[in-house]
Amino acid sequence: MNQALNFTITKKLEGTMARSGVISTPHGEIKTPAFIVGGTKATVKTLTNEQVIALGGQSVLANTYHLMLRPGAEVMAAAGGINKFMNWSGPTFTDSGGFQAFSLGMAYKKGIDTVSHSEKGDAAQAVHSSTQLAKVNDEGVKFQSHINGELLFMTPENSMEVQHAIAADIHMSFDEPTSPLAGRDYIKQAMDRTHRWAERSLKRHQELNAEHIQRGECLQALYGIVQGAREEDFRKESAQFLSQLDFDGYAIGGVFGYLEIPQVIQWVNEILPEDKPKHLLGLGSQPADLFLGVQYGTDTFDCVAPTRQARNGALFTYDGRINIRNARFCSDFSPIDSECDCYTCQNYSRAYINHLFRSDEILGLTLASIHNERFVVRTVDNIRDSIDDGTFFEYKKRFLERYYGPEQSTLFLD
RNA sequence: GCUGAGAUCGUGUAGUGGCAAUCACAGGAGACUGUAAAUCUCCCGCCUUACGGCUCCGAAGGUUCGAGUCCUUCUCUCAGCA
Numbered sequence: 001m002n003q004a005l006n007f008t009i010t011k012k013l014e015g016t017m018a019r020s021g022v023i024s025t026p027h028g029e030i031k032t033p034a035f036i037v038g039g040t041k042a043t044v045k046t047l048t049n050e051q052v053i054a055l056g057g058q059s060v061l062a063n064t065y066h067l068m069l070r071p072g073a074e075v076m077a078a079a080g081g082i083n084k085f086m087n088w089s090g091p092t093f094t095d096s097g098g099f100q101a102f103s104l105g106m107a108y109k110k111g112i113d114t115v116s117h118s119e120k121g122d123a124a125q126a127v128h129s130s131t132q133l134a135k136v137n138d139e140g141v142k143f144q145s146h147i148n149g150e151l152l153f154m155t156p157e158n159s160m161e162v163q164h165a166i167a168a169d170i171h172m173s174f175d176e177p178t179s180p181l182a183g184r185d186y187i188k189q190a191m192d193r194t195h196r197w198a199e200r201s202l203k204r205h206q207e208l209n210a211e212h213i214q215r216g217e218c219l220q221a222l223y224g225i226v227q228g229a230r231e232e233d234f235r236k237e238s239a240q241f242l243s244q245l246d247f248d249g250y251a252i253g254g255v256f257g258y259l260e261i262p263q264v265i266q267w268v269n270e271i272l273p274e275d276k277p278k279h280l281l282g283l284g285s286q287p288a289d290l291f292l293g294v295q296y297g298t299d300t301f302d303c304v305a306p307t308r309q310a311r312n313g314a315l316f317t318y319d320g321r322i323n324i325r326n327a328r329f330c331s332d333f334s335p336i337d338s339e340c341d342c343y344t345c346q347n348y349s350r351a352y353i354n355h356l357f358r359s360d361e362i363l364g365l366t367l368a369s370i371h372n373e374r375f376v377v378r379t380v381d382n383i384r385d386s387i388d389d390g391t392f393f394e395y396k397k398r399f400l401e402r403y404y405g406p407e408q409s410t411l412f413l414d
Numbered sequence: 415g416c417u418g419a420g421a422u423c424g425u426g427u428a429g430u431g432g433c434a435a436u437c438a439c440a441g442g443a444g445a446c447u448g449u450a451a452a453u454c455u456c457c458c459g460c461c462u463u464a465c466g467g468c469u470c471c472g473a474a475g476g477u478u479c480g481a482g483u484c485c486u487u488c489u490c491u492c493a494g495c496a
Binding site: 038040041045046066093095096098099100102103104107108109111113114133146147172175177225251253254255256257279280281282283284285286289302303304305306307308309310311312313314323325326327357360362364365368 | 443
């Protein structure tokens with residue numbers, strides 16, 4: 001294919017921004033909407049690729065910052081790219097490392113989560129913190145490695161160079177997400193910087209793709225990242241700015257939760273080119289994210305929460321989330337969810353998984369991860385089907401009312 | 415039987431004359447959204463929504479202004495010797 005990426009919309013859901021489609025990459029297709037599996041360090045934590053495929057994972061997303069630190073860009077290049085390195089044959093994404101400017105910067109050890117509107121704990125002191133491992137300036141982000149303290153400097157250019165060494169199918173431009181505590185002045189400053197970095201990312205990306213052509217290699221794709229926090233004018237400005245640049249797709253970044261999804265995503269998706277794929281960065285820790293994201297035009301999601309929460313014992317059921325460690329599951333021999341088709345639910349009981357967690361047995365982490373990841377992957381797959389057969393709103397209502405209960409679910413039903 | 419060492423929260427411990435309850439484990443619950451994360455937070459003698467109140471260092475006495483701590487006796491445990 002002489003194009004890095006091809007996106008075909010197969011069905012639009014009337015009266016909404018939702019659509020189903022197919023993203024074609026050199027490593028295969030992604031049927032969208034799709035949940036992209038978190039594979040930060042070129043591994044889906046606790047799972048083999050066979051398990052990821054069995055739970056329906058179409059594509060994985062790795063992280064440039066992490067792989068740059070270890071094993072390093074040279075090893076990734078020498079391995080022949082991430083697909084060969086981790087033995088994954090399907091489509092892949094890499095995040096640019098921009099998010100670590102936030103998670104290792106303003107948010108580092110400060111109890112700032114990606115959703116809250118106000119500080120909790122000692123977050124108020126974050127602004128004056130000297131413990132943060134990332135500092136941003138116009139040129140790039142100065143990181144102190146969270147592994148060994150080594151100093152490194154990431155720029156849009158070297159993020160792209162490392163991403164091309166990793167050689168995923170779809171890259172992200174280098175960006176700066178802002179803290180939920182940031183004021184409008186800083187949000188604007190970071191957004192403008194993100195725009196300049198988008199131009200620099202794109203330029204370096206195009207140079208690197210030209211080299212791929214010369215060597216007869218596959219082209220790689222690049223998404224531009226929209227920022228602007230929860231500010232309507234900034235979000236629209238950001239979408240407008242990035243629309244004029246020749247990206248293969250767009251990602252919506254920043255830190256917000258499901259309550260802001262309808263507004264934030266609608267603002268930008270009404271402006272971004274309709275025929276390009278849209279990725280919602282870091283959202284999908286719970287069903288409301290998925291339904292709202294798709295309804296307002298999201299084609300792909302990635303989120304580490306399903307696997308992280310699984311490792312910490314928080315498991316999805318159609319009736320809401322449970323903590324499998326709770327005493328009440330010690331002698332509960334039913335599956336995590338009796339309607340779930342995952343390997344774990346087909347073969348193991350709540351009591352057994354409770355025992356594995358209490359005993360610190362690593363199989364528990366794997367079984368829990370299979371379940372949670374299958375739950376979100378299947379939910380997005382079912383959402384796609386509901387777009388194709390026109391039953392999206394019925395499905396959404398039935399799912400969310402049961403999951404959140406009649407009162408809370410009214411927050412997402414319109 | 416003799417000698418010695420011990421007995422503090424469910425368990426193992428810290429505390430060696432001055433408001434008892436440190437640390438760990440076990441236990442109870444919660445959080446987690448582009449992974450710093452098999453992590454973090456809270457509770458964990460009794461009562462109390464909370465504020466706070468009441469207990470409590472094997473048992474009983476004693477010394478002392480004051481004892482988990484010092485003394486006496488007893489009970490139990492462990493080790494060694496018979």
